[in-house]
Amino acid sequence: MPNRAENFRLAEFTRLPVEGLLGAAVLVALPRRARVVTAVLGGIVLGALTVLNLADVGFNEYLGRGFNVILDWQLLDDAQSYLADTMGGTVALLAAVGVVALVLVLLALMALAVVRISTVLGRNTARSTRGLLVLSAAWMTCASLGIQVSGVPLASEHTVTTAKDRVDRVRETIRDERAFAKEARADAFGGTPADQLVPDLRGKDIIFTFIESYGRSAIEDPIMAPGVDSTLASSTEALAKAGFHAKSGWLTSATYGGSSWLGHSTTLSGLWIDNQNRYRTVTAGDHLTLTKAFQKTGAWDTVGVMPGVQKGWPESKWYGLDKVYNAFQMGYKGPKFSWSTMPDQYALEAFQRLEHGKKRDKPLMSEIILTSSHQPWGPIPKMVGWDELGNGSVFEGIEKAGNKAADVIADSEKSKEEYGKSIQYSVTSLTQFMERYGTDDTVLVFLGDHQPIARVSGDHASRDVPISIVAKDPKVLDKIADWNWTDGLRPATDAPVWKMNLFRDRFLTAYGSTPHPTKD
Structure with a gap:
C-alpha cells in the first residue's frame, strides 16, 4: 500500500x-x-x-x-x-x-x-x-x-x-533529541549585555507579525497569484503614499501545511525547530528569542496578540512577552470564521485600542499572530470600515453569507481560490492598519509561518514563505541594504532565500547587536 x-x-x-x-x-x-x-x-x-x-x-x-x-x-x-x-x-x-x-x-x-x-x-x-x-x-x-x-x-x-x-x-x-538539547544550550547572543542588544532600534515600536499559511505559492501559483500579487502591489503603493517603504525576501520554513508554532519558534529563536520534541526542548530552556531580546534590554514593553490561543500558553515567558491577549481577552463578540476566532482586522484594531494606541513611557515590541488565512478558508471575513468594528458583531452577516467549510475543504480548486482571497484579506488588514495607525517610529516585520497544505500549494512544493520589513525611517531599511531584498511587499522570484532559523542572528546583527556566545 x-x-x-x-x-x-x-x-x-x-x-x-x-x-x-x-x-x-x-x-x-x-x-x-x-x-x-x-x-x-x-x-x-x-x-x-x-x-x-x-x-x-x-x-x-x-x-x-x-x-x-x-x-x-x-x-x-x-x-x-x-x-x-x-x-x-x-x-x-x-x-x-x-x-x-x-x-x-x-x-x-x-x-x-x-x-x-x-x-x-x-x-x-x-x-x-x-x-x-x-x-x-x-x-x-x-x-x-x-x-x-x-x-x-x-x-x-x-x-x-x-x-x-x-x-x-x-x-x-x-x-x-540528544543532539538538539546540546545545540539549544549554545547561543551566539545568549550572553550579550542588555545595552548591546538592538541599539539601532531604540525608540522604535517594533511589530513582528505572522500571517497564517502565507507561503510562496500564494505569490507564484497561477490560480492564487493574480489576486495576491495585485493586493501586494496596491498595498505597496498605499503604504508609500503614507510614507512607508518595504523590502522583502524569502525564508524556508521549518514546517509545512500546519504546526505553525514550529515556524514561529524557528524564526524567533534562531534554531531549526521542525518537530514537537525540539519545540518542547527549546521552550523549556532559556535560549534567547528575538522577542525576548527586546524585553531583556528593559527599553521596551512587550506584548503578544494571540487570537488563536484558546487555553493556557506557558510559552509566553520563553518568548519574553510581558502581557498576552488570547482569543477571549480582546472583547470580540462576533462570530467565529471556521477555525479563526476573529477576523484579522478586528484583532489589529483591538491591538490598537488595548496597547498600541496608549501613551506609554517606553516604546512597544509586539508579536501578533493573524489567523484569518487558516484553513479551511471558508468562510472568509471581508474588510469593513475601521470605525464600524465595534465589538465585532458587524461580521455576523458576512460570516453567514460566506462559504461553508465543508464546501471548500474537499475541493482543491475552490480551496486555492479561497486561500488566495484569505491572504489578500490578511495583507490588506495589516497594511491598512499601518496606514491608519503607523507612526514615524513604527517598524513592521511580517512573514508567513509556512506554506498551505499540498492540496493548495501542490505536491512537492517548496517550503518558502515571504518576509517583509516595513518602516518610515529610511535608516531602518538602510541597515539591511546588503541583504539584497526586493523593494516593496512582493519578493522577486530570484530574491535571496534563507533558512528560517538564520533570520534571528542576521536581524540582531543588522541592528547593532554584539554577539556574546554562551556554550554548552
Whole structure:
C-alpha cells in the first residue's frame, strides 16, 4: 500500500511482494496450531502497518512529511480540536469514533484474512510449496530483469523497506533529541549585555507579525497569484503614499501545511525547530528569542496578540512577552470564521485600542499572530470600515453569507481560490492598519509561518514563505541594504532565500547587536 495519496494507482497494487512469499513459506512449514497463532499475529502486524501507511498519507498531505511514531501521537489530539473548531464538535466526535473503529476493523479483518490464507495453504502443503516455488522464481526473474508495470517494479520489497524506514526514523529521533538539547544550550547572543542588544532600534515600536499559511505559492501559483500579487502591489503603493517603504525576501520554513508554532519558534529563536520534541526542548530552556531580546534590554514593553490561543500558553515567558491577549481577552463578540476566532482586522484594531494606541513611557515590541488565512478558508471575513468594528458583531452577516467549510475543504480548486482571497484579506488588514495607525517610529516585520497544505500549494512544493520589513525611517531599511531584498511587499522570484532559523542572528546583527556566545 502506498503512503502518498498521489501514488494510489492500479500499478501499485499489482506488485508481487517478497514479504508475502516469505510469510506464506513460514505458514506452510508450521503445524496447524502454531500456524493459526502465527497467522493472527502476522495479520495484526500487517494491520498495524496499514494503519501507519494511512497515517503517512494524511501527514504527507497536510504536513508534507511522514508520520513519526514517537513524536506525532499528540498531534492527533490537535487534529480533533481543529475539526471541532472548524466543523463542529459532533463532526469531530464522529471522526474520532470513525478512526478508532477503522483501526480496530483493519486489525481484525487483516488477522482473519491471514488466518484464512493459512488455512488454504495448510490443506495441501505439497501443492502450496510448489506454488510458492513458482511465484518465488517469478519474483527473482522480475527483480533481476527489472520488469515494471507503468513505471512500478513488479517485484516488490515495499513492506520491508517501509518498516526499515520507520525503525531508522525512530533511531534518528532519539539521536536528534540528544543532539538538539546540546545545540539549544549554545547561543551566539545568549550572553550579550542588555545595552548591546538592538541599539539601532531604540525608540522604535517594533511589530513582528505572522500571517497564517502565507507561503510562496500564494505569490507564484497561477490560480492564487493574480489576486495576491495585485493586493501586494496596491498595498505597496498605499503604504508609500503614507510614507512607508518595504523590502522583502524569502525564508524556508521549518514546517509545512500546519504546526505553525514550529515556524514561529524557528524564526524567533534562531534554531531549526521542525518537530514537537525540539519545540518542547527549546521552550523549556532559556535560549534567547528575538522577542525576548527586546524585553531583556528593559527599553521596551512587550506584548503578544494571540487570537488563536484558546487555553493556557506557558510559552509566553520563553518568548519574553510581558502581557498576552488570547482569543477571549480582546472583547470580540462576533462570530467565529471556521477555525479563526476573529477576523484579522478586528484583532489589529483591538491591538490598537488595548496597547498600541496608549501613551506609554517606553516604546512597544509586539508579536501578533493573524489567523484569518487558516484553513479551511471558508468562510472568509471581508474588510469593513475601521470605525464600524465595534465589538465585532458587524461580521455576523458576512460570516453567514460566506462559504461553508465543508464546501471548500474537499475541493482543491475552490480551496486555492479561497486561500488566495484569505491572504489578500490578511495583507490588506495589516497594511491598512499601518496606514491608519503607523507612526514615524513604527517598524513592521511580517512573514508567513509556512506554506498551505499540498492540496493548495501542490505536491512537492517548496517550503518558502515571504518576509517583509516595513518602516518610515529610511535608516531602518538602510541597515539591511546588503541583504539584497526586493523593494516593496512582493519578493522577486530570484530574491535571496534563507533558512528560517538564520533570520534571528542576521536581524540582531543588522541592528547593532554584539554577539556574546554562551556554550554548552
